[in-house]
Each structure stands twice: as C-alpha cells, then as structure tokens.
Amino acid sequence: MASSFFAAKATSSSKLTSKQRVEPALQPWVEKYRPKTIDDISAQEHTVAVLRKTLTSTNLPHMLFYGPPGTGKTSTILALARQLFGPDNFRNRVLELNASDERGINIVRDKIKNFARQTPRAETVASDGKVYPCPPYKIIILDEADSMTQDAQGALRRIMETYARITRFCLVCNYVTRIIEPLASRCSKFRFTPLDSDSAALRLSHIAQAEEIDVDKAVIDELISTSAGDLRRAITYLQSASRLSSSSTPATKIKPVDIQEIAGVVPTAVIEDFARILGIEVQNDMVVDDSPPRVDGRGGFEPIKKYVKFLMREGYSATQIISQVHDLVTFHPTLNGRKKSKCALVFAEADKALCDGADEELWVMEVGLRVNKAVLS
Amino acid sequence: MSLWVDQYRPRSLDALSYHHGLSERLKALAASGDFPHMLFYGPSGAGKKTRISCTLKQLFGSGVEKLKIDQRVFLSPSKRKIEINIVQSNYHIEITPSEAGNYDRVVIQELLKEIAQTQQVDMGAKQRFKVVIINEADSLSRDAQAALRRTMEKYMSNMRIILCANSTSRLIAPIKSRCLLMRVAAPSEDEMLAVLQSVARRVGFDLPPEAGTKIVEDSNGNLRKALLVLEALKMQSPDLTGPLSIAKPDWEVYCHKVADLIVSEQSPARVMEVRTKFYELLSHCIPPTVILKTVAERVVDKVDESLKADIMHWAAFYEVRMRNGNKKIYHLEAWVVKVMSLYKQFFYNIDMSEFD
Numbered sequence: 013m014a015s016s017f018f019a020a021k022a023t024s025s026s027k028l029t030s031k032q033r034v035e036p037a038l039q040p041w042v043e044k045y046r047p048k049t050i051d052d053i054s055a056q057e058h059t060v061a062v063l064r065k066t067l068t069s070t071n072l073p074h075m076l077f078y079g080p081p082g083t084g085k086t087s088t089i090l091a092l093a094r095q096l097f098g099p100d101n102f103r104n105r106v107l108e109l110n111a112s113d114e115r116g117i118n119i120v121r122d123k124i125k126n127f128a129r130q131t132p133r134a135e136t137v138a139s140d141g142k143v144y145p146c147p148p149y150k151i152i153i154l155d156e157a158d159s160m161t162q163d164a165q166g167a168l169r170r171i172m173e174t175y176a177r178i179t180r181f182c183l184v185c186n187y188v189t190r191i192i193e194p195l196a197s198r199c200s201k202f203r204f205t206p207l208d209s210d211s212a213a214l215r216l217s218h219i220a221q222a223e224e225i226d227v228d229k230a231v232i233d234e235l236i237s238t239s240a241g242d243l244r245r246a247i248t249y250l251q252s253a254s255r256l257s258s259s260s261t262p263a264t265k266i267k268p269v270d271i272q273e274i275a276g277v278v279p280t281a282v283i284e285d286f287a288r289i290l291g292i293e294v295q296n297d298m299v300v301d302d303s304p305p306r307v308d309g310r311g312g313f314e315p316i317k318k319y320v321k322f323l324m325r326e327g328y329s330a331t332q333i334i335s336q337v338h339d340l341v342t343f344h345p346t347l348n349g350r351k352k353s354k355c356a357l358v359f360a361e362a363d364k365a366l367c368d369g370a371d372e373e374l375w376v377m378e379v380g381l382r383v384n385k386a387v388l389s
Numbered sequence: 390m391s392l393w394v395d396q397y398r399p400r401s402l403d404a405l406s407y408h409h410g411l412s413e414r415l416k417a418l419a420a421s422g423d424f425p426h427m428l429f430y431g432p433s434g435a436g437k438k439t440r441i442s443c444t445l446k447q448l449f450g451s452g453v454e455k456l457k458i459d460q461r462v463f464l465s466p467s468k469r470k471i472e473i474n475i476v477q478s479n480y481h482i483e484i485t486p487s488e489a490g491n492y493d494r495v496v497i498q499e500l501l502k503e504i505a506q507t508q509q510v511d512m513g514a515k516q517r518f519k520v521v522i523i524n525e526a527d528s529l530s531r532d533a534q535a536a537l538r539r540t541m542e543k544y545m546s547n548m549r550i551i552l553c554a555n556s557t558s559r560l561i562a563p564i565k566s567r568c569l570l571m572r573v574a575a576p577s578e579d580e581m582l583a584v585l586q587s588v589a590r591r592v593g594f595d596l597p598p599e600a601g602t603k604i605v606e607d608s609n610g611n612l613r614k615a616l617l618v619l620e621a622l623k624m625q626s627p628d629l630t631g632p633l634s635i636a637k638p639d640w641e642v643y644c645h646k647v648a649d650l651i652v653s654e655q656s657p658a659r660v661m662e663v664r665t666k667f668y669e670l671l672s673h674c675i676p677p678t679v680i681l682k683t684v685a686e687r688v689v690d691k692v693d694e695s696l697k698a699d700i701m702h703w704a705a706f707y708e709v710r711m712r713n714g715n716k717k718i719y720h721l722e723a724w725v726v727k728v729m730s731l732y733k734q735f736f737y738n739i740d741m742s743e744f745d
Contacts, residue, residue: 040545081563110539116466159535245566252425252569259417276430276557276570313689313697325575325610327431329557365709366558371678378705381698 041251042244045219050091053084054211054243059202063092070096070147074172074181076196078188079204082242085184086155088204093151098144105132105146110155120167124152128175150179157183158190165192172198206241209233216246225254226265234268238275249274278328283336289319290337290384293346316380320373330372334362334379347387354386394616397588400454402443405436406587407580411571415440418569419447424516426541428526428552428565431573434611437553440573441522444551449480449515463499465492475500479511481520487528494532497523501537505544518549526552527559534561541567575610578602584612585619594623607635640675641683648687655729660722667721677717681708681724688728696735703727 047053050063059077066072077085090108097105107127109119132150154160172181172195183199185191213232220227227250239246252274253266272279284294323333338359341352362379366372399405402412402419418424429437445453459475471492476483482504486493501521509517523529529537541550541564550568557565576584582601589596600622608615618635647666650659670680685704689697703724711720 040542043542043545082566118466156535156538159532239566242562242566245562248566255418255421255423255425255569256414259421259423273572274570276565276572313694325432327435327556327572327574329430331558365705368709369559369712370705370709371682372556372558374682374701374705374708377701381701385698 041219041223041247045215045222045247046087047084047091049095050088053088053091054215055207056084056088056204059088059204062202063088067092067095067145070145072147072149072151072180074176074199075183076188076191076199076201077182077184077204078186078191078201080206080241081186082239082244082246083204083206084243085204086153089151089153089182089184093153096144096151097146098142099140101144101146105150106153107150108153108155116161117163117167120164120171124168125171127152128171128179131178148178151182152179153182153184155184156186158185158187162192165195169194169198207243208241209236212236212239212241212243212246215243216250219247219250223254225258228265228268230268231266231271234271238271238277245275276329276332278332278336282323282326282328283333283340286319286323286333286380287337287340289315290380291387292341292344292383294340313381316384317377320377320380323376324373330376331363331366333376334359334366337379337383341383351386351389354389355383358382358386392617393588393592393620394613397591397616398439399443400446402440402447405440405443406584407576408436408573411440411573412443415444415571416447419444422516424448424518424549425569426550426552426567427571428554428557428560428568429571429573430554430557432575432610433555434608434613434615435573435575436612437573440571441551441553445481445520448520452514453478453480455479461500463489463492463495465495471496473500480509480514480516481522483522483524485524486533487525491530493530494536497529497533497540498536501540501544501548501550505540505548508547518547520549520551522551522553524553527554527556529560531561534564538563538567576612578605581605581608581610581612581615585615588616588619592623603635640670640673640680643670644680644683645687648684648691651684651688651725651728652691652732655733660726660729663725664718664722667718671717677711677721678708681711681721685724692732693735696731699731700728703731 050060050067053060075089077089079085093106094102107124109124127150130150132148157165168181181199183191183195188196188201213236216232216235217227220232231253235246235249239249249271253270256270256274257264257266287294338356341347341355341359344352347355358379362375365375402416405412429441431437442453455478456476457478459477461473461475463471463473465471469492471489473484473486473488473496482500484496484500486496489496504519504521509519537550552560552564552568554560557570582598582605585601585604586596596619604615604618604622608618622635643666647663647670650663650666667680671677681704685700689700692700707720707724707727710723711717714720
C-alpha cells in the first residue's frame with residue numbers, strides 16, 4: 013500500500029516537472045542563445061575585460077550598466093552571476109527585479125532590504141562537479157532601473173551602503189541620466205555600446221547555423237541595418253522570419269523583403285514616391301523599366317494631402333515614415349546644408365509632438381508641407 | 390437580429406475577402422505550433438479584430454466562440470478599486486486596459502501574471518498556451534508597457550499576447566521588437582465594393598453599382614462604416630435606386646458650419662459665435678482633435694492655395710498644445726483666432742508679424 017502511494021506521488025511529481033519545462037523549440041531564441049559565460053558576450057571588450065578580473069579576484073563593486081537596448085546588459089550580469097555562483101547557489105544568491113515586478117518604495121523597503129540583510133549561506137559543493145568561486149556576497153539585479161521612481165531610488169541609497177559587506181547591487185538601465193546622482197556615484201559605471209556590424213553578423217550566423225536555417229549574406233545585412241545595433245531585435249526578426257518561411261508551403265528561403273515586412277519598415281518605393289511629391293529629387297540608379305514615374309508634380313497642397321491620406325490608409329506608422337524620410341533627406345547628395353537643417357528642425361518637432369501623443373495624420377502632413385517649403389525655397 | 394456588420398463578419402481565415410497573403414501567413418503560423426506574440430496595427434475599420442478572432446478560431450477550434458463576460462476588481466497601490474470588463478473563453482481572454490486609465494499598469498501586472506502562472510488544464514485543448522488579447526494597445530501608459538516587457542519573455546511557454554493598435558508610434562521599441570508585426574491596411578475601393586456586393590447578395594438584394602461606389606467613397610477606407618451606411622440606406626429606401634444622400638453625422642455638419650463662419654467673417658464678434666459652437670460640440674463629447682481636424686480640412690478647402698500650408702501648420706501646432714494642456718477650448722480658440730488673422734493679413738496685406 014505504502015509503496016504504491018509513494019510510487020504514485022513520484023510519477024505525478026515527475027509529470028509536473030516535465031510539464032513545466034519549456035520545450036526548447038518553442039523558446040524564444042533570445043533566451044535560448046543568451047550567453048552562458050561572459051566570454052561568449054559579443055563586442056563590449058572593455059567591460060568583459062574588467063569583469064573577467066573580478067572572476068579571479070572574486071571582489072565586485074556595485075555596478076551600473078547603461079546603454080541602448082539589445083546590447084547585452086542583462087545577459088552580461090546574468091552570465092557573470094552564473095559563473096560566480098554556479099547553478100545551485102544561483103537561486104538563493106541572486107535576486108532579479110525588473111519593471112514587471114512591483115517596485116515602489118514599499119518593495120525596496122521590504123523585499124530588497126530583507127534580501128540584502130540575509131547573510132549568505134556557506135558554500136557547498138556544486139552538483140555538476142565544477143568549482144565555482146562563490147564569493148561571500150549576494151547580488152541584487154535591478155533591471156530597467158530607469159523606470160524606478162525617484163523615491164524608490166532614494167530609499168536604496170542607504171541600503172546600498174549598510175549592506176555593502178554582504179550584498180552587491182547591479183543596476184541596469186537605458187538612460188543613465190534617469191538614475192539619481194547619489195546612486196550613480198556609488199556604482200562603477202559600465203557603458204555598453206551599440207554592436208558593430210561584424211560581431212552582430214558573427215552572432216547571427218552562429219545562431220542560423222545552430223538552428224540549421226539557410227541565410228544569405230544579404231538577409232544578415234538587412235537584419236543588421238533594420239535593427240541598428242540592437243542584437244535582440246535582430247535575433248527576434250530572424251526567428252520570426254524563419255518561422256514564416258518554414259511554415260509556408262513549400263518552405264521558402266528568407267528574403268530581405270521579408271525582414272522589412274516583419275520589422276514594420278515602410279517599403280522604399282513608397283518613401284521615394286512621397287519624397288518626389290515633396291519636391292526632393294530621388295535618383296534611382298536601378299530604374300530599368302521605361303515606365304513613366306508613378307507620381308510627378310512638385311509639391312502643392314492637394315497632392316501632398318492626398319498622399320498623406322494614402323499613407324494613413326495603408327496603416328504605416330508615423331514615426332517610421334518620418335525616420336525614413338529623415339534618412340533620405342540627411343543623406344541626400346544634392347540638397348544644400350541650409351535646406352537640410354530646416355528639414356531637420358521639422359523632423360525634431362514632429363518627433364516631439366508624436367511622443368506627446370499628437371495626431372499622426374496632422375503631423376505627417378505638417379512634415380510634408382514644411383519639408384516641401386524648405387526644399388523649394 | 391444583429392447588425393449586418395456582426396452578422397456577416399467572417400468567422401474563419403478562409404472566409405476573409407482581402408489581404409489573402411496575410412491570411413495565408415496567419416494560417417501557416419497557427420498550424421506550425423510555434424506561435425509568436427503578435428501586434429496587429431492599421432487604421433480603424435480595416436479588419437484587425439476580425440483577423441484576430443479568425444486566427445484564434447484557427448488555433449483552438451470553435452471553443453473560442455463560447456464567450457463569457459466577467460467583471461474583475463483590481464486594487465491600486467493606493468487601495469482604490471478599479472473595475473475592468475473582461476471577455477473570455479476557455480482559451481483566450483480579452484482586455485482593454487485603457488479602461489483603467491492611469492492604473493492600467495496594475496491591471497496588466499496582476500492579470501497577466503495570474504494567467505501566465507496557471508497552466509492550460511483542459512487536456513483536450515489544441516494548444517498548450519492561452520492567448521491574451523490587449524485592445525487599444527497604443528493607449529497603454531509607459532509604465533504598463535514597461536511591465537509587459539519582461540512578462541512577454543518570461544512566460545512564453547504558457548501565454549501568447551496579441552496586441553491590437555491603430556499605430557505603432559506610441560508603443561515603446563522593446564515591445565515592438567518582441568512581437569511579430571502584422572500590418573492590416575485599409576481595403577482598396579474595389580475590395581470594399583466586392584465586400585458590399587457579397588453582403589448584399591447574402592441578405593438577398595442587388596446592390597446597384599452607383600450606390601456601391603458612392604458608399605465606398607464616403608466611407609474613406611473604413612469597411613465597418615461602409616457596412617453600417619449600407620444598412621441604414623437600405624432602411625431608408627428599400628430599392629437603393631435614384632439619388633442617394635448619405636446622411637452626414639450631425640457633428641460633421643456642425644463642424645462645417647463653424648468652418649464657414651470662420652471664412653466668411655473675421656471679427657471678435659465672430660470669434661464669440663464660434664466659441665459657443667465649439668462649446669456645443671465639446672459638450673456632446675466630440676473629441677477635440679476630431680473637431681479641429683474636421684474644421685481645418687473644411688477651412689483649407691475654401692481658402693487660397695498660399696494659405697493652406699500655414700493653416701495646417703497651426704492646426705498641427707495647436708493640436709499638440711491641446712494634448713499637453715488641460716483646457717481644450719483655449720487651444721481651439723487660439724487656432725481660430727490665428728486662422729482669422731492669417732486670413733486678414735492675406736486679404737488686406739497688413740503686416741501683423743509683430744503680434745507673433
């Protein structure tokens with residue numbers, strides 16, 4: 013009787029664990045290919061070099077990681093913590109809090125403070141037989157720290173000092189200016205730079221190889237240019253593209269156009285048409301067909317209004333349109349500096365307005381009309 | 390007896406009548422078992438919701454059509470009660486967090502965590518995950534969007550999120566990069582006409598082509614509006630022949646009247662007159678942005694070419710101010726006065742630049 017009871021329990025518990033395990037095929041690649049050790053981290057040589065030293069000396073300052081999204085800030089600290097503590101101690105030595113957790117002043121006072129004041133347990137032998145440094149302190153990771161309130165940050169100040177003997181803090185944020193000065197001065201700062209295209213390409217092709225998908229050089233270049241140094245975005249796009257291409261029948265290869273569609277980029281032809289209506293000359297060295305240009309006419313209120321209406325009906329996002337027109341204008345070979353700077357002013361104002369939640373149609377129109385005026389002046 | 394819009398709404402991906410490429414793609418994704426988070430965006434009335442519900446049906450079968458409506462109460466950090474309506478089936482849940490106003494972050498955090506941490510119990514279900522549909526995602530506050538970020542990665546095994554928005558401009562980049570973007574453009578005029586024809590056939594009458602084109606032109610890419618207008622017209626004149634007049638909404642007529650007032654005379658007395666009209670519109674809950682846009686478009690139609698750009702510029706300018714400011718009427722009036730002074734300057738050639 014008793015044996016069967018335990019047997020039943022054992023099977024049920026094993027069932028539970030198998031259910032809770034995430035199937036690796038369904039895992040986002042961003043999680044799947046997160047660097048396991050700090051040596052795996054792409055680019056960021058300087059930071060990695062400094063952190064490698066801490067692995068040998070097992071001493072760590074409070075740290076503040078900042079930089080644009082997708083440059084490996086969270087990955088770095090997680091990999092470092094894993095290397096320091098090993099899989100067994102990771103759970104009770106590391107507290108990770110991010111913006112999806114409640115992080116008001118109460119949490120700082122209760123949860124963080126409680127965790128910070130616990131003295132870490134003596135180290136034990138790791139189950140996988142490796143030796144980890146396991147230094148006598150714990151790490152509290154505050155991810156997306158720039159979305160913490162001023163008060164909550166203020167409450168951290170003293171906690172950081174009082175428990176410095178047994179707890180290290182690692183703040184991760186995009187904008188270092190949003191961290192209050194007293195906190196920033198208690199940490200050693202590490203700046204993460206956007207990835208250069210070589211290391212991004214290396215990482216992407218490594219993932220493509222591991223997933224056994226066939227990717228051209230052109231696709232990788234498109235991924236890098238649309239994601240602008242954000243490796244996470246590039247990997248997500250790659251995954252979505254491979255999902256789409258493998259699920260269509262028959263399975264097709266990934267094309268650069270697919271990446272554009274997934275990334276929500278407005279097709280180049282549409283932007284060029286818009287530019288032409290605004291009176292910007294777009295030379296197209298790839299014109300092979302002798303069909304007349306689809307649109308002509310140098311500005312004028314009605315054509316612009318009509319085209320803006322068309323853009324809105326197609327559902328393109330205003331910020332995307334403006335950023336693409338901006339690229340076109342800034343890199344334009346013949347417009348002079350004066351005109352370009354007038355345009356730049358318009359783009360800046362429009363971006364601010366859109367951030368404030370202004371009406372998209374009105375502002376795309378406004379950009380169109382004023383760029384038109386600047387170009388024709 | 391439901392409206393035609395609901396009655397003849399396509400129920401499956403195969404029944405959709407335009408954007409076939411998109412439907413194929415959705416079908417393939419639903420079949421692959423590897424379903425990503427998604428973000429549907431496009432103008433209103435283009436069919437975002439229809440596509441979402443069709444995709445759900447493709448994923449889970451007809452079980453998703455058994456809906457129940459629930460009301461949940463959340464507690465804000467300051468112990469205020471927030472009531473939220475939830476539409477759910479066994480497989481999905483649909484919320485509109487902007488109902489909670491400033492407290493949408495609480496709703497997102499609590500509700501998503503609750504769903505994410507429970508597993509699908511129905512062993513017969515086709516998919517192991519549940520779907521959460523978030524409507525009006527572009528009006529989510531920054532905090533709520535930040536709260537979504539990590540949740541979307543962490544609970545990928547139990548939950549998929551489908552966001553539905555009019556534009557991606559107001560969504561933060563980390564959310565966009567975690568979703569598969571699906572752009573649902575407004576249907577072209579031919580496609581709309583075809584839809585109207587097929588609805589008419591299913592109701593059991595013939596739609597004269599002239600009437601069809603007229604409705605399509607009037608509805609400006611909004612298929613829902615087109616179908617509603619069609620039904621209304623059918624009520625008015627059962628045979629749909631002869632000269633049709635599509636009744637404009639009252640507020641639109643009223644806005645046009647305001648525009649005419651502005652163009653016909655520019656004086657302080659006229660400003661007062663316009664103000665009472667604005668108050669009337671505002672008190673009938675017409676959004677101030679809509680008022681400004683409609684009036685501006687009408688005014689622009691009636692003035693000289695060289696003034697048009699300036700009028701639109703100031704409309705854009707005061708629209709932002711209106712968002713940032715508190716009292717809408719100030720900015721509407723400021724715009725009216727600005728337009729009047731521009732008009733006068735233009736006509737009498739007075740230089741008023743020192744007033745700027």
